[in-house]
Amino acid sequence: MKIGLDIMGGDFAPKAAVLGAIAAYKALSKDQAIVLIGNRDQALPFFAEQDFNPDLFEFVHTTDVIGMGEHPTKAIVQKPNSSISLGFRLLKEKKLDSFSSAGNTGAMLVGAMFSIKTIPGIIRPALATIVPKLKSGYGLMLDVGANADCKPDNLLQFGALGSLYAENILHIKNPKVGLMNIGEEEEKGNLLSMATHSVMKDTHLYNFIGNIEGRDLFNSKADVVVCDGFTGNVMLKLAETFYILTLKKGFKDEFFDRFNYEQYGGSPILGVNAPVIIGHGISNPEAIKNMILLSRSMILSKLVDKITAAFN
């Protein structure tokens, strides 16, 4: 198993990536290798600092980087030797089994769709995020930004992607899939959510439990929350604000602790032909470590094969 990691992505690159990779290394078995992609010269001092042998990792050296503010499509096209472009090339050539980065989200999305491509039968992949549940454990919300405009068929498929992820990665049996809406009743909603409800209620792909509302994100009504990428992105950023507020104000609580992005390991892109994870731009070593461990889970669970089979 080869777990690819862009060491140039995120606000604290490459230090956070190196420290995270070292921490993950200790948790992996011998046949689980981490492949570090990026500027080796910039990375080596951090191995020295930790007195850790860099030869325990494979390196794919490159000096080219896609910056956080760069235009995704342009950057992917114009920088074929950037760490993100290289990572996807290796993933496509099956020299990697997964690829993750805390770098430019748009470039990761575009890179995934241009290189390894969307799984046949899936109209658009979705970006998913883990959501802490009040009672215990986690749920999933998708899409949170890959598709600002969606059609009912997109949302119908997001339900299947989320359900398979919840089952195989979060180990939730027969996950409850809810449609984010502005009322519980079937006839409530905007044109998109009303049309989506009418196709979702007939689906045999997953356990659709009906409409849910903004107040239900953290309760146990649904394990998988389906919405368009505009709504999901706005909700995600609003929820993050609250987590940051509770931190700033010094509130200590088990539920709010589980909001911590570090534990999630990042947001998976679901519906593409290999495991791809996008980390938070502010990823610290703990977050990077968990992104690597999540990559391993996605590989071991054969999630991509299961999604492929479901859409065949």
Place this chain on the structure above:
Amino acid sequence: MKIGLDIMGGDFAPKAAVLGAIAAYKALSKDQAIVLIGNRDQALPFFAEQDFNPDLFEFVHTTDVIGMGEHPTKAIVQKPNSSISLGFRLLKEKKLDSFSSAGNTGAMLVGAMFSIKTIPGIIRPALATIVPKLKSGYGLMLDVGANADCKPDNLLQFGALGSLYAENILHIKNPKVGLMNIGEEEEKGNLLSMATHSVMKDTHLYNFIGNIEGRDLFNSKADVVVCDGFTGNVMLKLAETFYILTLKKGFKDEFFDRFNYEQYGGSPILGVNAPVIIGHGISNPEAIKNMILLSRSMILSKLVDKITAAFN
């Protein structure tokens, strides 16, 4: 001045309405009368309980009520003598200067549009909600549910409605109007927000400051947050969840205290030909009192005249 109040609306009607009206009465001047609409017989025991003279209020007695779960349009049509229908009839006949209720939100929206109607030039009215700001004071978000599907022209107008409200009721000079979006850059967004940005940036109607994101709802970037009613409703319910959580968990904080709906006095419907306010279904006497005081502010500020002039 005649301030109309439906005493049959909300989970704690008519008791909460009676106690709220008594509390408001003490804060009003002699020429500011409260008109109570609903079942007088059910209300009287609560006056007796408080040892307060009911004759200090005008009553419009009716036994008919629109329930919280009733279909708005059907109920308004089939129950012309319900307290909500009666309130709007009196408002239309100018026997009231404002009307408010903590009852069926949909019936309040439909009732307003059927009776006093939309101000000429306004395509669709919007439901607005007060938002506490981290630094201090309050801002406004609209639409939060009156229009699940919007066009750019709707959102453009919501900006004007919100700006006039912020200036005249919240006393914010030259309010900053922001467009809720999934990125700060002009080219970010879904079809609606991109098209809206391109019309808003040329407007002279108000001080448009550009796109804002979910994380900006409580900061000082914008005083007025404009979004479609689907997005606004989901955000509002998500934000309420957090407030309830902080209460449940016993976190005490000045900012979270300002989330308390009781202080707001309810959500105004902006863009109709008279002041109309919808209270939270769980309104207690304090909330009802503040709804009455907000009604007074809306009347005294001549907000409706100012909106009418702006759209003339």
